[in-house]
Amino acid sequence: MTMPYSPGRALFEGNGTATDFPFSFKVWGTDQLSVTLTGPDGTSRPASGWKARLNDDGGSVTYLHDGAPLPEGWKLAITRNMPFEQQIDLVSGTRFDAEVIETGLDRATAERQQLLEQLQRAVILPPTSDETPEDMALELLRARDEAAKSAGTAQSSAQTAITSASRAAASEQAAAGHEQAAR
Numbered sequence: 001m002t003m004p005y006s007p008g009r010a011l012f013e014g015n016g017t018a019t020d021f022p023f024s025f026k027v028w029g030t031d032q033l034s035v036t037l038t039g040p041d042g043t044s045r046p047a048s049g050w051k052a053r054l055n056d057d058g059g060s061v062t063y064l065h066d067g068a069p070l071p072e073g074w075k076l077a078i079t080r081n082m083p084f085e086q087q088i089d090l091v092s093g094t095r096f097d098a099e100v101i102e103t104g105l106d107r108a109t110a111e112r113q114q115l116l117e118q119l120q121r122a123v124i125l126p127p128t129s130d131e132t133p134e135d136m137a138l139e140l141l142r143a144r145d146e147a148a149k150s151a152g153t154a155q156s157s158a159q160t161a162i163t164s165a166s167r168a169a170a171s172e173q174a175a176a177g178h179e180q181a182a183r
Contacts, residue, residue: 026057029054035079082114
């Protein structure tokens with residue numbers, strides 16, 4: 001069998017009805033799957049209590065969130081979680097079993113696909129960078145927090161300006177009224 005490219009990740013958004021989540025990447029056992037939940041607040045954690053059914057090119061995961069279908073606002077990701085090990089022991093002078101070799105190559109390909117899927121979600125810095133991905137992530141989070149703070153300050157300033165403009169217009173009308181009365 002050949003091992004076509006598959007991303008090794010299936011992502012779902014909760015809709016309050018779905019409990020079965022299909023995936024279309026090869027694994028050889030359910031222990032080679034990882035199921036992750038992300039809540040509406042953006043916090044991720046491993047899911048527990050899920051069950052998987054496998055077929056030749058994927059399978060499906062059944063998951064109940066606190067005994068019910070995954071609610072709206074939640075996300076569920078199924079990812080390949082292959083162990084990085086090689087368990088084929090070829091003994092010189094023995095019969096060559098092509099199926100054993102092909103399975104080993106398929107597993108190695110699945111491991112590379114797993115790494116590629118993870119790499120495509122990673123922060124990648126130029127080879128000349130002295131900064132670590134963790135430093136870059138912290139810098140981005142700080143910039144996000146500063147932008148949110150600045151947006152809040154700008155909104156407050158805009159509201160203050162609107163209030164001042166309303167008061168100025170009211171003062172102008174009052175002054176015009178006094179001027180008219182003084183004539």
